[in-house]
Amino acid sequence: MAAEAPLVSIRGLELGYPVRSGLFKRVVGSVRAVAGVDLDIRRGETLGLVGESGCGKTSLGKAMLQLERPTGGEVLLDCGGARRDLCRMRQGELREARRRMQIVFQDPYSSLNPAFTIYGSLEDAMRRYGLATRAERRRRLGELLEAVNMRPEHMDRYPSEFSGGQRQRIGIARALSADPELVVCDEAVSALDVSIRAQVLNLLLKLKAERGLTYLFISHDLSVVEYVSDRIAVMYLGRIVELAGTEELYSNPLHPYTRALLSAIPIADPDRARRRIVLEGDVPSPVDPPPGCPFHPRCPDRVEECSRVPPALRTHMIKGEAHAAACHLAKE
Amino acid sequence: MEGETLVRVRNLRTYLYANGRCNKAVNDVSFDVRAGRTLCVVGESGCGKSVTAASIMQLLPPLARIESGEIAYRSAEGELRLDRLPRNGRAMRSLRGRDLGMIFQDPMTALNPVYSIGFQIRESLRYHTRLGAPARRAKAIELLADMGIPLPAQRSGEYPHQLSGGMRQRAMIAMAMACEPKVLIADEPTTALDVTVQAQVFDLMERLKRERGTAIMLITHDMGVVAELADEVVVMYMGNVVESGTVREVLKSPAHPYTRALLGSIPLLGRGRSQRLEPIRGSTPDPFDRPPGCQFAPRCPRQEPACDAGLPPEVEVSAAHRVRCLFAKEGRDGR
Numbered sequence: 141m142a143a144e145a146p147l148v149s150i151r152g153l154e155l156g157y158p159v160r161s162g163l164f165k166r167v168v169g170s171v172r173a174v175a176g177v178d179l180d181i182r183r184g185e186t187l188g189l190v191g192e193s194g195c196g197k198t199s200l201g202k203a204m205l206q207l208e209r210p211t212g213g214e215v216l217l218d219c220g221g222a223r224r225d226l227c228r229m230r231q232g233e234l235r236e237a238r239r240r241m242q243i244v245f246q247d248p249y250s251s252l253n254p255a256f257t258i259y260g261s262l263e264d265a266m267r268r269y270g271l272a273t274r275a276e277r278r279r280r281l282g283e284l285l286e287a288v289n290m291r292p293e294h295m296d297r298y299p300s301e302f303s304g305g306q307r308q309r310i311g312i313a314r315a316l317s318a319d320p321e322l323v324v325c326d327e328a329v330s331a332l333d334v335s336i337r338a339q340v341l342n343l344l345l346k347l348k349a350e351r352g353l354t355y356l357f358i359s360h361d362l363s364v365v366e367y368v369s370d371r372i373a374v375m376y377l378g379r380i381v382e383l384a385g386t387e388e389l390y391s392n393p394l395h396p397y398t399r400a401l402l403s404a405i406p407i408a409d410p411d412r413a414r415r416r417i418v419l420e421g422d423v424p425s426p427v428d429p430p431p432g433c434p435f436h437p438r439c440p441d442r443v444e445e446c447s448r449v450p451p452a453l454r455t456h457m458i459k460g461e462a463h464a465a466a467c468h469l470a471k472e
Numbered sequence: 473m474e475g476e477t478l479v480r481v482r483n484l485r486t487y488l489y490a491n492g493r494c495n496k497a498v499n500d501v502s503f504d505v506r507a508g509r510t511l512c513v514v515g516e517s518g519c520g521k522s523v524t525a526a527s528i529m530q531l532l533p534p535l536a537r538i539e540s541g542e543i544a545y546r547s548a549e550g551e552l553r554l555d556r557l558p559r560n561g562r563a564m565r566s567l568r569g570r571d572l573g574m575i576f577q578d579p580m581t582a583l584n585p586v587y588s589i590g591f592q593i594r595e596s597l598r599y600h601t602r603l604g605a606p607a608r609r610a611k612a613i614e615l616l617a618d619m620g621i622p623l624p625a626q627r628s629g630e631y632p633h634q635l636s637g638g639m640r641q642r643a644m645i646a647m648a649m650a651c652e653p654k655v656l657i658a659d660e661p662t663t664a665l666d667v668t669v670q671a672q673v674f675d676l677m678e679r680l681k682r683e684r685g686t687a688i689m690l691i692t693h694d695m696g697v698v699a700e701l702a703d704e705v706v707v708m709y710m711g712n713v714v715e716s717g718t719v720r721e722v723l724k725s726p727a728h729p730y731t732r733a734l735l736g737s738i739p740l741l742g743r744g745r746s747q748r749l750e751p752i753r754g755s756t757p758d759p760f761d762r763p764p765g766c767q768f769a770p771r772c773p774r775q776e777p778a779c780d781a782g783l784p785p786e787v788e789v790s791a792a793h794r795v796r797c798l799f800a801k802e803g804r805d806g807r
Contacts, residue, residue, distance in 0.1 A: 192666035192667070192668065193637075193666055303755050305755055306755075333516040333517055333693070333756070334516060334693060334695075334734060334737060334738055335516060335733065335734060335737055335751070335752040335755075335756075336751075336752075336755060337737070337738075338737035338738070338749040338750070338751035338752070339751035339752075341739075341749060342749060342751055360666065360667070362667075362741060363696075363738070363739045363740060363741040364739055366739065366741060366742075366743075366744050366745075367739035367744070367745060367747065367749065368745075386744055386745070387744055390741070390742060390744065400668060401667060401668060402741070403671075404667040404668050404670065404671040405667055405696065405741050406670075406674075406694060406696030406697045406698075406699060406700040406701075407696050407699060407700075407740060407741050407742070408695035408696045408698065408699045408723060408735060408738060408740065409699055409723065409740065410699045410719050410720050410723050410724065411724075412699075416671045416674075416675070417671075418668075418671050418672055418675050419668045419671070419672070421622070422636045422638050422639065422669065423636075423666075
């Protein structure tokens with residue numbers, strides 16, 4: 141496992157948005173939506189990325205795919221042994237690299253063009269990348285729709301004729317139409333009703349097994365992430381605060397934020413009533429993050445050091461498995 | 473007086489009309505909301521849970537009508553039939569806010585952006601109580617402090633856009649609690665919030681129930697929330713109550729195939745990848761083109777021709793557990 145190079149290596153990634161203010165809209169500061177993230181995505185794994193709204197998880201996904209140009213750091217993609225930095229690629233090269241990395245968006249209503257038939261939306265990627273002849277495209281898209289449990293004749297209908305769950309499956313088919321290696325699922329099931337959510341989750345797992353896909357699964361719902369992921373990264377204020385294998389993270393969370401997050405999730409089992417760790421206050425504004433550890437103003441375990449020194453993401457070996465946490469108090 | 477029934481809903485039918493068609497959004501719904509207890513109404517979008525709440529508060533859209541059934545509220549002066557009161561008559565207006573408080577899902581649309589938080593809290597105090605202006609001002613600040621909002625005096629002068637999502641939601645709860653209502657109806661109060669903020673709001677609601685004996689009716693789609701907060705549960709599907717009872721009965725030995733399927737399709741934290749999710753096949757039917765009998769029949773694994781003959785009657789599986797399914801008794805396997 142360790143010998144194989146990761147599919148994507150993110151190093152020191154930064155994404156800042158300027159904050160403008162006043163009459164002339166001068167830049168008065170910047171929001172570090174992604175503040176120096178290091179992350180490896182291994183080939184064939186599902187990496188879960190969790191955090192609360194505003195923590196930068198979607199920004200990280202977009203910066204990785206260059207949908208937003210990062211303001212610093214590098215995103216190294218494994219190109220047949222050589223590692224190429226996406227941030228320094230020219231438009232043409234980037235287009236080719238993007239074929240291998242696709243995204244499924246959160247909102248199945250706004251992510252399909254209502255004026256295009258499903259065929260129109262889906263064949264775009266195939267046509268642009270010259271993946272198949274015209275006649276073949278219809279056949280391949282038919283197969284693709286069958287793979288996401290829809291019927292080939294749905295191709296000539298419009299998005300308005302489908303329910304939310306069906307549209308999300310169409311969104312997945314579109315992401316797969318360019319035959320990618322990595323699929324970023326950005327809150328792909330969050331907008332769906334409970335009874336539909338399980339259908340889409342199981343579909344994603346099935347497609348991964350069949351096609352050997354790699355997923356970056358972004359979600360705020362820890363129970364869903366736990367169900368699909370091999371490893372999980374927890375984000376807070378633009379930084380990764382904890383990264384570990386799924387079982388290890390849930391059984392032995394090292395960061396107090398992860399512990400609070402896990403304890404706050406209601407579980408549908410009346411026998412497992414637990415003590416909630418109720419955090420004080422709200423997530424601080426990323427425009428003006430606190431000094432030291434970004435979590436310290438809300439942390440129940442804080443010590444004096446936390447308000448001065450920002451903790452680094454240190455890797456501990458626990459039961460032969462890497463478990464990284466950015467906390468001064470984290471111990472094996 | 474814990475356990476006293478404050479709101480009694482019996483055989484409620486509320487229909488919505490649109491384009492000459494009728495959506496039987498709430499069809500024969502009965503339950504009790506009791507003092508010092510939390511009743512959770514759980515279901516997916518379109519099941520009629522919000523319309524039920526709007527029927528109690530008489531906040532239905534113009535093209536909606538309570539067709540039959542009764543909603544009775546036990547006020548200090550005796551029992552009142554809410555469904556018979558004029559929607560915006562004096563009696564209903566004096567009950568809303570004073571006896572019946574409501575928390576809405578989205579605080580950004582429920583709060584008025586051009587008035588300060590404090591003004592909006594004081595509004596109901598001005599209308600419903602005899603407090604003078606300085607007393608109202610002090611009370612509003614006290615309420616915000618109670619809700620755990622830091623710097624309440626300063627915050628009460630601020631506008632909704634200056635507050636974070638969690639603070640807005642707490643300000644709205646402060647508004648709903650201003651006149652200490654006996655019944656609090658919360659329609660998905662935490663759906664727009666993060667889990668850590670959700671935990672704060674739940675703590676607050678538990679405290680209200682415990683310290684003031686408030687009767688809470690909580691509408692949610694999240695079975696986890698039900699397990700944590702509810703004393704009693706009502707499960708709704710397509711306008712019907714399909715199952716109701718105490719939390720333990722309903723979540724531990726669900727008798728309706730829909731409840732069972734719903735519980736089987738959500739991942740449980742801590743079980744990881746060892747669990748198997750069983751999705752419910754198909755999707756919810758078109759409300760204007762409903763199945764003839766049991767609404768869940770087309771998606772039900774246990775479906776038989778008898779299910780389409782008409783809405784199954786409610787049967788009692790135990791004293792505190794009622795189910796609307798033909799096979800309720802045989803289907804219990806304790807899972």
